[in-house]
Amino acid sequence: MSEHPHAIVSYRTFIVVWALLLVLTAVTVAVSRVHLGALNIWAALGIASLKSALVIFFFMHLKYERLLFKLFLLLALLTLALFIGMTFLDVLYR
Amino acid sequence: MTQQMTATAGSRGFLAEGGKYPGLLGWIFSTDHKRIGLLYLFAVLSFFLVGAALGIIIRLELIAPGETIVSAQTYNALFTVHGVIMIFLFIIPGIPAIFGNIFLPIHIGANDVSFPRLNLFSWWLYMIAALIILASLFTGGGPPDTGWTFYVPFSAETTTNVPMAVFGVFILGFSSILTGINFVTTVHRLRAPGVRWGRLTLFVWSLYATAWVQILATPMLAITLVLLILERLLGAGLFDPASGGDPIMFQHLFWIYSHPAVYIMILPAMGIVTEIIPVFARKPVFGYWAIAFSSIGIAAAGSLVWGHHMFVSGMSDTAVLIFSLLTFIVAIPSAIKVFNWVATLYKGSISLDPPMLFALSFIFLFCIGGLTGLILGAAATDVHVHDTAFVVGHFHYVMFGGTGFAFFGGLHYWFPKICGRMYNKRVATVAWGIMFAGINILYFSMMILGLRGMPRRYYDYLPEYADLNLISTIGSWILAAGLLLMFVNLLRGARNGRPAGPNPWGGLTLEWTLASPPPAENFASIPVIEHGPYDYEQGGTPHE
Amino acid sequence: MSDSGHPAPHKDYTGAKLGMWLFLYTEVLLFGGLFVLYAVYLHRYPLEFAAAAGQLNFTLGAANTVILLTGSLLVALSVSAIRHGSTRLAQGLLWGGVASGILFLINKYLEWSTEIGHGIYPGSPILEQRAQGEIVFFGLYYITLGLHGLHVLIGAVILAVVAVMTAKGSIHQDEFVILENSGLYWHLVDLVWIFIFPLYYLLL
Amino acid sequence: MNPAMTTTTEAVDQVFLYIFGISVVLLLAITATMVWFVVRYHRTRQPQPQASPRSNLWLETAWTIIPTLIVLSMFWYGWQGYTTLRNVPEGAMDVKVSGRKWSWSFTYPNGRVSDILVVPVGRAIRLDITSEDVLHNFFIPAFRIKRDAVPGMHTYEWFVATEPGSYDAFCAEYCGVAHAAMITTIEARPEADFDDWYQRKYETKEEQENGRQQLATYGCTGCHSLDGSKMVGPTLLGIFGRQVKVTRNGQEHSLIIDREYLKRAIVDPQAELTQGYPPVMPAYNWLTAEELEKIVEYLEELQ
Numbered sequence A: 001m002s003e004h005p006h007a008i009v010s011y012r013t014f015i016v017v018w019a020l021l022l023v024l025t026a027v028t029v030a031v032s033r034v035h036l037g038a039l040n041i042w043a044a045l046g047i048a049s050l051k052s053a054l055v056i057f058f059f060m061h062l063k064y065e066r067l068l069f070k071l072f073l074l075l076a077l078l079t080l081a082l083f084i085g086m087t088f089l090d091v092l093y094r
Numbered sequence B: 001m002t003q004q005m006t007a008t009a010g011s012r013g014f015l016a017e018g019g020k021y022p023g024l025l026g027w028i029f030s031t032d033h034k035r036i037g038l039l040y041l042f043a044v045l046s047f048f049l050v051g052a053a054l055g056i057i058i059r060l061e062l063i064a065p066g067e068t069i070v071s072a073q074t075y076n077a078l079f080t081v082h083g084v085i086m087i088f089l090f091i092i093p094g095i096p097a098i099f100g101n102i103f104l105p106i107h108i109g110a111n112d113v114s115f116p117r118l119n120l121f122s123w124w125l126y127m128i129a130a131l132i133i134l135a136s137l138f139t140g141g142g143p144p145d146t147g148w149t150f151y152v153p154f155s156a157e158t159t160t161n162v163p164m165a166v167f168g169v170f171i172l173g174f175s176s177i178l179t180g181i182n183f184v185t186t187v188h189r190l191r192a193p194g195v196r197w198g199r200l201t202l203f204v205w206s207l208y209a210t211a212w213v214q215i216l217a218t219p220m221l222a223i224t225l226v227l228l229i230l231e232r233l234l235g236a237g238l239f240d241p242a243s244g245g246d247p248i249m250f251q252h253l254f255w256i257y258s259h260p261a262v263y264i265m266i267l268p269a270m271g272i273v274t275e276i277i278p279v280f281a282r283k284p285v286f287g288y289w290a291i292a293f294s295s296i297g298i299a300a301a302g303s304l305v306w307g308h309h310m311f312v313s314g315m316s317d318t319a320v321l322i323f324s325l326l327t328f329i330v331a332i333p334s335a336i337k338v339f340n341w342v343a344t345l346y347k348g349s350i351s352l353d354p355p356m357l358f359a360l361s362f363i364f365l366f367c368i369g370g371l372t373g374l375i376l377g378a379a380a381t382d383v384h385v386h387d388t389a390f391v392v393g394h395f396h397y398v399m400f401g402g403t404g405f406a407f408f409g410g411l412h413y414w415f416p417k418i419c420g421r422m423y424n425k426r427v428a429t430v431a432w433g434i435m436f437a438g439i440n441i442l443y444f445s446m447m448i449l450g451l452r453g454m455p456r457r458y459y460d461y462l463p464e465y466a467d468l469n470l471i472s473t474i475g476s477w478i479l480a481a482g483l484l485l486m487f488v489n490l491l492r493g494a495r496n497g498r499p500a501g502p503n504p505w506g507g508l509t510l511e512w513t514l515a516s517p518p519p520a521e522n523f524a525s526i527p528v529i530e531h532g533p534y535d536y537e538q539g540g541t542p543h544e
Numbered sequence C: 001m002s003d004s005g006h007p008a009p010h011k012d013y014t015g016a017k018l019g020m021w022l023f024l025y026t027e028v029l030l031f032g033g034l035f036v037l038y039a040v041y042l043h044r045y046p047l048e049f050a051a052a053a054g055q056l057n058f059t060l061g062a063a064n065t066v067i068l069l070t071g072s073l074l075v076a077l078s079v080s081a082i083r084h085g086s087t088r089l090a091q092g093l094l095w096g097g098v099a100s101g102i103l104f105l106i107n108k109y110l111e112w113s114t115e116i117g118h119g120i121y122p123g124s125p126i127l128e129q130r131a132q133g134e135i136v137f138f139g140l141y142y143i144t145l146g147l148h149g150l151h152v153l154i155g156a157v158i159l160a161v162v163a164v165m166t167a168k169g170s171i172h173q174d175e176f177v178i179l180e181n182s183g184l185y186w187h188l189v190d191l192v193w194i195f196i197f198p199l200y201y202l203l204l
Numbered sequence D: 001m002n003p004a005m006t007t008t009t010e011a012v013d014q015v016f017l018y019i020f021g022i023s024v025v026l027l028l029a030i031t032a033t034m035v036w037f038v039v040r041y042h043r044t045r046q047p048q049p050q051a052s053p054r055s056n057l058w059l060e061t062a063w064t065i066i067p068t069l070i071v072l073s074m075f076w077y078g079w080q081g082y083t084t085l086r087n088v089p090e091g092a093m094d095v096k097v098s099g100r101k102w103s104w105s106f107t108y109p110n111g112r113v114s115d116i117l118v119v120p121v122g123r124a125i126r127l128d129i130t131s132e133d134v135l136h137n138f139f140i141p142a143f144r145i146k147r148d149a150v151p152g153m154h155t156y157e158w159f160v161a162t163e164p165g166s167y168d169a170f171c172a173e174y175c176g177v178a179h180a181a182m183i184t185t186i187e188a189r190p191e192a193d194f195d196d197w198y199q200r201k202y203e204t205k206e207e208q209e210n211g212r213q214q215l216a217t218y219g220c221t222g223c224h225s226l227d228g229s230k231m232v233g234p235t236l237l238g239i240f241g242r243q244v245k246v247t248r249n250g251q252e253h254s255l256i257i258d259r260e261y262l263k264r265a266i267v268d269p270q271a272e273l274t275q276g277y278p279p280v281m282p283a284y285n286w287l288t289a290e291e292l293e294k295i296v297e298y299l300e301e302l303q
């Protein structure tokens, strides 16, 4: 049984995404300049996550892949989150 | 089931055909999963023998208090190298890379894995890494003396050849990762028509769970080792208290991989046992889904308990609480497996051929190892037995008594399939008996020593520990004798055993529908599967 | 799951991509280890980290962000191009990606040479004088960005190879999985940087 | 000591017995069932398998729930015991423990420094542990306590000796070539004895030095360590008042070392051989009375 590769993504979509990424970069820089204390780091991470989502779903075509791929990505990220989170069980309460 | 006997019995199947080049080259450059599996078999077994020999020497040193045969420094190198070889070169690659490679594709009715070239490449990585590790013994500041755990700050200071050994292990990590990637992809993409998830053999299920652990945990080991090397070369100071680093963070990073690694070791072993028991009880395995999901459960929960190696390291008590709790959770899926195995025997027709003996003794030995694991998992008792001979006893029970015995069981189970001949069953049974006696004498005495307070990694000990150490050493000789007998018997079988025929045990999984040894291209035409791997009711009555 | 079936291995595009994605996850966790350390030490030395981060060259960092994002765009475009059958365009875009990689590395070289010039590098006598948190920060900084730089280098080489293969015609309209997978790798390099940039250059 | 206080030993042993007991039962049950099935359904008795269900929801749920409850109880009990180990009783005496390659040193509140840990019976002791180089671990099997000594960090553990006597303490974290020799002794003495040890004037560094000088010149230090570690002969550290077993012409005797014994042991070592050591010590019968006096005096101070 042969494969039917996913639809071709239009050049325009990519360029729009790229523009968005640049904008978001500008935003992070801007946000990092205003002092929000602990919030700064979370804001930075939030925006970074947004950017990576754009890259993953469009540049890397994940949006067009079958569900399985998305589940696996979730699994990998969850694992990393747990590794970091559970390490803090020690670091936070030591 | 529609399966034709490719290649008449007696023909030497993939052992003869296959391989683009003649002779040895035809092997070390073959991308046939079966040949690669055999390449792994020979490599892994040789390293096992080396590691085992080191184990024997360790025991000799411990036969009496004081310096008996080796100096303290040599002893430290001995258990370090013994540990590194046994963990990274024997037990982790062992079952997946050997039996997984040979039988996973066959079990799902495929002709090879998804990435055959990658598969060969990972064997090469394994060999290169092995050579680097061996080289580290004879070059630089001499063999590493850190213990297989490479704890900083010691590992960052010692003058021995740690960086090279660590680099070797680092490469092994990638070999292991590639195997994992290959298996996950293969199971998802190459299942023959009719091989639903509910028709996967439980061996494949266990390998699938293992593969995920290999993929998600091994990179942590890789980066940890890189950091250790850089700590030595650049003095980056990430773990050095003097420059603000935290030695305990190294332990976190190390165990984030190395605990899940113990389930990389045991899951495939459980898979083999789950294959053997129904065949020799002539019964469908009891609770297929429970066993399948418990494999996933162990892999998942097992990835979150690494802290139980650090209860007395200075880690926060909150972390002790959570990690201890999760550690006990892992015991549950293991318990489920044990109960299902036993239940499978009920009302069966049981024959005690060598593979079955190994499988049943696996259950017993793994239970001892696992139950002692509970004593280690409980915060209070771990404080007492941590880093004592009790831990050494625990992990030899699970690793040698568990994985080791399952490995030998698999060897005796698939031996006729792989080389088309049968070994001498009576001798095999005797060898098993000797090993079973030896292993218990060897390691049970260690556990008592641990409870009485003898620390591990001690080349010398107080007189009060002498008696049990002597007994333990004697046990190691018995075990060695048994192993030697087993290997000799298998070698003789391979050379001039009687032809085994395609299905000597009466198994229903796909490999038994092929000739022994299987032809180079497994299935002449991809099979269409109508029933599950353990359907002894529908399945054709097993033939002798 | 609907992914059963038995395509001949080398024709199995989905399989190939699946494998690649799995490999990328291992890369993510490889860097993940470094981010674990970063998180822990940031938590322990917030002020020192901010102080140290302030000494990094923000402009070069920002420039490299733009460069990598653009590089990613070019490679993404090249996949669409090859599938439209416009091989030459695809080639050009790939070389563009390579160029972005080289530019990035040049910047990194400039950045590091000045910093090392100031005597700030792991184990340097000057760094030893600094506050503990700063020593750790720079340790992490050099290792993380070093590892990332290595990935950029590898990625650029791969892209070059793929570009040549496209020229040779071994990659074309209906045989492009290698291009797509190399692209995936290149995007990963970008992904990692998306996190490195705020965590190391924008910490104030 | 206040009877309310559970000792660390009790806390740990209870948990151990609980888990161990259940484990033994489970192991026996599982093995017995297995063996019984193998015998009962052996192919000689059962040429063909009998039909039997492939799964049984109730059964499987049962053997999922019950083990869960068992392990949770084990966990909770284990945690309870652990909290006992972590909660130091009121009024514990605080002793600083420092590990270095490859010996331990203990610093008392009054500044007294010792190579062995002398403690009063019945009084809780809180050990504040750290390391000067690599990881070590201060482990006292008798009291079931163990904690890593981490450079740049302070960890703690506590215990109480309910019986006078001497107990072993090991280093339980691998630390290099002499890891196995990083052993010392805990001496639990009655409150009174402890106090006069604790209060007794102990030499200043340089006094100690010239004492050591002497021993070196006589060659004692060739076989006896002064830091608690074991060499050809027993350590001379804290030798005074130590309880030893000696064999005097064939019979075993147990005695507390006093000035008289010291003199005998030096002038005619072979007369009374300390158990566990080779009879290799030369007789120092050529020492003049005052030389001997000085040595013994020094040994007495060497605590």
Ligand code: HEA
Binding pocket: B149, B262, B263, B265, B266, B308, B309, B310, B327, B328, B330, B331, B334, B335, B336, B338, B366, B367, B368, B369, B370, B371, B373, B374, B376, B377, B378, B382, B385, B386, B387, B391, B394, B395, B398, B399, B402, B403, D026, D027, D030, D066, D067, D068, D070, D071
């Ligand atoms: C094959 C490898 C393997 C396996 C499978 C296991 C399995 C387990 N291990 Fe083990 N372990 C090691 C290999 C392994 N271990 C190694 C190598 C070390 C030492 C590393 C080093 O420091 O060098 C170690 C160390 C180690 C420690 C740290 C000790 C210390 O240093 O202080 C702990 C602590 O919790 C632990 C716990 C467990 C537990 C709870 C399980 C559980 O998975 C066990 C589950 C199984 C059972 C529970 C038995 C079967 C079930 C039944 C009989 C049913 C009835 C049971 C109940 C109702 C509970 N192990």
Ligand code: HEA
Binding pocket: B048, B049, B051, B052, B053, B055, B056, B058, B059, B062, B079, B080, B082, B083, B084, B086, B087, B090, B091, B146, B147, B148, B149, B392, B396, B399, B400, B404, B442, B456, B457, B458, B459, B476, B479, B480, B481, B483, B484
């Ligand atoms: C799969 C893993 C595995 C296996 C199979 C073994 C097998 C053995 N190990 Fe194991 N061991 C470890 C993994 C393993 N070990 C690990 C991870 C450590 C921790 C290291 C550390 O602390 O860092 C360890 C530590 C360790 C110690 C503790 C050292 C210490 O803490 O001081 C001891 C001590 O007795 C020991 C002994 C043995 C023995 C006697 C065998 C026996 O089973 C071997 C007997 C088998 C044979 C001898 C083979 C039969 C004969 C031949 C093959 C012919 C060639 C042999 C001769 C010429 C004699 N090992």
Ligand code: CUA
Binding pocket: D099, D102, D135, D136, D137, D171, D172, D173, D174, D175, D176, D178, D179, D180, D182
């Ligand atoms: Cu100090 Cu081991």
Ligand SMILES: [Cu+2]
Binding pocket: B258, B259, B262, B305, B306, B308, B309
């Ligand atoms: Cu573990």
